[in-house]
Amino acid sequence: MSMSSALLPSTLGMAVGHGVRCLSQLAELPELHQMMRQTCRDYAQKELAPIAAQLDKDHKFPAKQVKELGAMGVMAVEVPESLGGAGMDYLAYCLAVEELSRGCASTGVIVSVNNSLYLGPILKFGTEEQKKQWITPFTTGERVGCFALSEPGNGSDAGAASTLAQQEGDEWVLSGTKAWITNCWDASATVVFATTDKSLKHKGISAFLVPMPHPGLSLGKKEDKLGIRASSTANIILEDCRIPLGNMLGERGMGFNIAMQTLDSGRLGIAAQALGIAQAALDCSADYAHKRTAFGAPIGKLQAIQFKLADMALAIESARLLTWRAAMLRDAKKPFTKEAAMAKLAASEAATFVSHQAIQVLGGMGYVTDMPAERHYRDARITEIYEGTSEIQRLVIANNILKEYQQ
Amino acid sequence: MHRSSEVKHVASYLNTRGCECFGQPCESHCPVLTDRTIHVQLKTFIKIRVKPDRTGVVTDGVKHSMNPFCEIAVEEAIKLKEKKLVKEVVAVSCGPQQVQETIRTALAMGADRGIHVEVSGKDYETLGPLQVSKIFAALAKKEQADLIILGKQAIDDDCNQTGQMIAALLDWPQGTFASEMTLEADKMKVVREVDGGLETIKIKLPAVVTADLRLNTPRYATLPNIMKAKKKKIANVKPADLGVDVCSRLEVLKVDEPPQRQAGVKVETVDDLVGKLKEAGRV
DSSP states (O other): OOOOSSOOOOSHHHHHHHHHHHHHHHHSOOHHHHHHHHHHHHHIIIIIHHHHHHHHHHTOOOHHHHHHHHHHTGGGSSSOGGGTSOOOOHHHHHHHHHHHHHHOHHHHHHHHIIIIIIIHHHHHHOOHHHHHHHTGGGSSSSOEEEEEOOBTTBSSOGGGOOOEEEEETTEEEEEEEEEEEETGGGEEEEEEEEESOGGGGGGGEEEEEEESSBTTEEEOOOOOOSSOTTSOEEEEEEEEEEEEGGGEESSTTOHHHHHHHHHHHHHHHHHHHHHHHHHHHHHHHHHHHHHOEETTEEGGGSHHHHHHHHHHHHHHHHHHHHHHHHHHHHHTTOOOHHHHHHHHHHHHHHHHHHHHHHHHHHGGGGGSTTSTHHHHHHHHHGGGTTTSOHHHHHHHHHHHHHHHTOO | OOHHHHOOEEEEEOOEEEOTTTTSOOGGGOOSSOGGGGGSOOOOOOOOOBOTTSSSBOOTTOOEEEOHHHHHHHHHHHHHHHTTSOSEEEEEEEESTTHHHHHHHHHHHTOSEEEEEEOOTHHHHTOOHHHHHHHHHHHHHHHTOSEEEEESOOTTTOOOOHHHHHHHHHTOOEEEEEEEEEEETTEEEEEEEETTEEEEEEEESSEEEEEOGGGOOOOOOOHHHHHHHHHSOEEEEOGGGGTOOOOOSOOOOOOOOOOOOOOOOOOSSHHHHHHHHHHTTOO
16 A cells, blocks of 8 residues: 655644545555455454353453464464465554454454564564564464563553563573563463663663573463453563573664564554454444334434434544554554554543443443443453553653654 | 366356345344354344335345355365365356455455456346356356356345256256265265255266355455455456346336234133134134
């Protein structure tokens, strides 16, 4: 998909011009993307939606479905075909995650973490050898990866990583604890961030590839979460965990940079997940508005409900266009940090808003497990927290705005 | 005999059916489908509406999708190709511009090329099994197909005639309602699901087979295949090019909704029940 030429400095007038040139692409997706979206939608409707409630209840990892998605190419959308991936663009990936999340939010995040947080940095910063070893086996759905940045002592404050990596001969020895790691109980490898030079502060952090299981690496208890229960979340504890020198990802001291760049892309995956959850909540509400009668007519006839549905649809559509735009900028290799932050912020706040209103539309039925509205409400909440809290997104956006208006 | 060099083409006819589901799966009001559909969450879709002039149902602005039995037919054809028993799978559909999407779905599943037989407007509204089977017979001769696989029936008109008519026009053997098909030398062994149970027949190629529900479970198109499908060719053909007249021999007099279900009547005794049934002329 080709974008317009040079991205002009985005003072207001120029930004509008640029936006208009994208509009035709935003109005209707290319045929390839439409087909891809339809396939994922069909899969989500038929294979994920029917089991989502049970997966949530049992906190069960959807191993069979992940393998099927791997066979479809969805577990490695951006990975080139030569390495076993689908070789498609980031817009296609965002569409896939949205459609899958519409069926099951947990499956959406499992797909997103594998694609953006695990395969993403290795694809960008790995050597050819590392790519063959750490990417190809993770494209089929047989194995999934995870991303270990956060620690019990620092989430948003990623630069303060206290996990250490010390060189001993021809090995790196890692020690420390990582927290809130999605997929870890089901993963076969992880990208870990550890400090190699404490004096350099955040410039002293490096990235490492660690197989799982591995001596010196153990997992904490599975967190009992409010939502996305089918995906596992736990601590990763590193005690005298030894890995070959060749397992460093990128250059020494590049870790923080790698993490930030990875999260820039990862947040689009989460934006897509949030959109899927929001859409599912809207589907549920609109359906109910047709069926449920009160005061002698379907409640969809009441203005109070109509205004809610309108606000819900507006929130989703706006966030969706932001997400697509950020993805297209990334595909065109243009700067997209600000747009990605906007997309994630808009989409996650849309998800919490829409799922909240969905319960309201459903009334009592929204509060019980017979209807999926309560699960969407629980699933939506995390999207404002992980891969950059809403507060961090606001800081990123503000920093970018201020830079643009630099005196 | 070397099967793989002899069986050249498997032409798979795709019925494009219209359904009022605006892009959502339609299974909730179309019960005769694959096992998967039983699980689909109930979703409200706009009801099928009869046109005001009562000549048919409203199809304007309705998203069309591949007939489920035809999906099964395409899957079977691709399976034969994967087993190297056939050389080429050609997906064919008759209808207006939108059927190209359906053909592309077949290409994304693994068909090699497509043929779009253009029929639109009034001709499309009156297009029925007889015309389609004539088109197909002509194509089969032109393409020198060895095997034609179709869905057993379309779920919009439930005619269950096209496959049988094609076989008759070509004077080919047919194996309908197939739940299993196996190529054995130059014959196709077909297990048919009939009212009395399962019937196994052997038919000589070239032949026509129509797919039933349990023949297979169609695959989801993989992303790499969707990308490859873009490069595959879809040829455009008109019925006139094949020497087929699509004029319909049938005229639809009227289409009505099924009568509204009447309220029942509660009775106290068996005698009352028999009395009421006699009154209504049912006994």
